[in-house]
Amino acid sequence: MKIKEIRGMDKESLNTKLLELKKELIKINAQVAIGTTPKSPGQVKAIKKTIAKILTVLKEMSETQSVSEHDQKSKISDKTKTKKKEVEKKA
Numbered sequence: 001m002k003i004k005e006i007r008g009m010d011k012e013s014l015n016t017k018l019l020e021l022k023k024e025l026i027k028i029n030a031q032v033a034i035g036t037t038p039k040s041p042g043q044v045k046a047i048k049k050t051i052a053k054i055l056t057v058l059k060e061m062s063e064t065q066s067v068s069e070h071d072q073k074s075k076i077s078d079k080t081k082t083k084k085k086e087v088e089k090k091a
Contacts, residue, residue, distance in 0.1 A: 001050050006057050018054045021047050 006014065025047045028038050038044070 001053065003057075005055055006050075006053050011058070011061060014054050018051065018058075021051050021054070025051070025069055 001017075009017070025044070028047070030040050032044075043049055
């Protein structure tokens with residue numbers, strides 16, 4: 001999968017795709033452990049890269065959410081500081 005496709009997906013679909021890829025990787029690794037050759041040896045590398053891309057995008061999404069939550073909290077605290085100053089001026 002390309003990174004543009006991954007970024008276009010929502011969090012739930014990314015998590016389901018991640019589970020599917022991990023299951024597929026386990027199957028391929030089991031085939032290798034038994035001694036049989038997988039259909040496509042390059043598939044292991046591609047799956048690992050796709051898993052890494054998905055994990056990166058998920059981490060970016062969670063960081064973006066935490067930054068926006070932090071910004072909202074700081075805006076609220078700025079408003080309370082402004083109100084306190086206004087009250088002190090009136091007194």
